[in-house]
Amino acid sequence: MQKINLKEKLGRFTDLWSPKIVGELNGQHVKLVKLSGEFIWHHHEADDELFLVVKGRLCIKLRERDVWLQEGEFFIVPKGVEHKPVAEEETHVLLFEPISTLNTGDQRNERTVEKLEWV
């Protein structure tokens, strides 16, 4: 039962592509993540995933098109849809997704964060 200041929480970590939990409700997590460069193609079998840009600019590549997000814009990637986040500059993103969501979805490799931490 604490309020959360997004900027303050973002100031607590510097690592990229490693989502940190900042809230939990109704079986969902609110996460913050810092992105820069390219991630991998993946999808989430059972989970929809929301990306809200807090700072910077994010490109969510889909197989048939690119979705560019500025600050104050969000996009929901429906379950099963392949996507690849790309950030040309360091970009800060808020994620809403089920507690069970794995960052690399159907892929498991060196980019996978098995155990998310609260920040």
Added chain:
Amino acid sequence: MQKINLKEKLGRFTDLWSPKIVGELNGQHVKLVKLSGEFIWHHHEADDELFLVVKGRLCIKLRERDVWLQEGEFFIVPKGVEHKPVAEEETHVLLFEPISTLNTGDQRNERTVEKLEWV
């Protein structure tokens, strides 16, 4: 599968205390609402509720304390916890909560919005 710009969506309505749906994922709704003045005391029996301030300043009164939120701050009201939102100026808030959540929770009166609309 459209990106959502929060400011653009907020420009589409002017009514207060009437949440509009802007996204749906994993059985949850993302909503935007404009608040000014005082709401009623209520609680949600089964649903946690997230308030993220997009513009302005929000006071979420709890029985034992007040939680003040500025832009870029959020608070999760756990299920069962009585609360009363108060905004001294017009304040714009993003809500994240289950599809089934009623704005007035356990109360049903003239402030209740029975059928939420997408915007």
